Amino acid sequence: MGMKIDLQTAAQRLREKDNILILIHQFPDGDTIGCGFALCRALQTLSKTARVLCSHTVNQKYDYILNSVTPQCFEPDFVVSVDVADQKLLGEPVLSAYGDRIDLSIDHHGSNTFFAKENYVDASAAAASEILYELICLLCGEPDKQMAAALYTGISTDTGCFKFTNTTPKTHLIAAKLMERGIDYGEINRIMFDTKVKSRILLERMALDSMRFFCDDKVAIMTITREMKQKSGADDEDLNGISALPRQVEGVLIGITVREQEGGYCKISVRTHEPVSAAEFCAKFGGGGHVRAAGCEIKGSVEEASEQLLALAKTYFEAK
Ligand SMILES: [Mn+2]
Known part of the structure; x- marks a missing residue:
């Protein structure tokens, strides 16, 4: 079992490192995708090399999030997972490649197994994207519009559009901060909840x-x-x-x-x-x-x- 750290330390680790690989869970949902790509964009904004890796293809309805980062190819020096409760949930092939070398895990599942070297878990967060909002604020200030759209997607999807009982006053406060960045939240929720193939x-x-x-x-x-x-x-x-x-x-x-x-x-x-x-x-x-x-x-x-x-x-x- 790895160490528990606070969010300031997590931000410090990311500030110190470069060539950062971000892992998201298998069968990716809006929260893990929102977290992964918002963090990737934040790190790239800080002139770092970063990319997101997933065992499964991300559904094209999330294209507006995927398109917010620059594709980068590199050997990782630091591996961070987001919204992943257990390394098994990375799925193959990512689990075999990186499962035993995750430096930092940021998550909101009460069932988290503290599988990374260092772990920040806040089970009171409705979505891991709430935590990523605070982490990005520590790293580079308020998220830009693209990061905000990714994080809003994560929060909205994990709360069933703010309907589930995991939704807290803090969830709404963070969502309000994200809306202030000028994101098209109506369109995001239409794509996530009111559109079916x-x-x-x-x-x-x-x-x-x-x-x-x-x-x-x-x-x-x-x-x-x-x-x-x-x-x-x-x-x-x-x-x-x-x-x-x-x-x-x-x-x-x-x-x-x-x-x-x-x-x-x-x-x-x-x-x-x-x-x-x-x-x-x-x-x-x-x-x-x-x-x-x-x-x-x-x-x-x-x-x-x-x-x-x-x-x-x-x-x-x-x-x-
Ligand atoms: Mn989640």
Whole structure:
């Protein structure tokens, strides 16, 4: 386990070093991308050589962030990770290349494993981009417009557009500072929250069509078959967040999504409302997760899996 340091020390390390490699987590989201590229731009503004590295390709909707840095090629002398809770989350090939030589980690996950030589973790931050805002202020003063757009994206996406309960007064204060840089926050939020690719909409249409209701409409089960994925042209990234749909129906207490996988099994996502624990529900099938959102795997076809899930769901509502 590495050392814990304060943010001033983290800023000092970055000031002392050059040829800085910034690592972001696999399946990159708005927060890790916003952090990585805002820091990269800040370091390049300080005439340092810096670049961002990720195991996966960044979705093109983040192009306005990617285009804010100058591509630079170099052998790193200092490696920093942002919004990464554990080095395993770097994914391959980055994990094998740099997993055991990370000098500095800056993160906001309570589950952070302090895998770097030096670590700054603030679990009260709604987004790692909040921390990066403060770090950049220490490094080179208020972020410029491009850095601000990247950091705003990180904060907005990690808070579900300031809707989730991780949002704090400080989140809004930092967002206000970023808005003062003249960023197009309306456009950023439109791209992040109100735009879907066509394949996603086509898949949603088929998935919604599959939704069935049970137990006086307290249970909803939606299935996504491999055929639906193929017909719609949707890839795994297009499926992000789709398991929220069944629980969005008013009155549904257990919303279940059954996703057919290759190899004769199904991935199950369960979303619940009070008083049903999704974690307990999924534990019955050897899975787990959080109180309101959990998952498990069940062998068999979507029909077989749905039958087993419904049988368990019924026990929550039938008179005992
Ligand atoms: Mn994050």
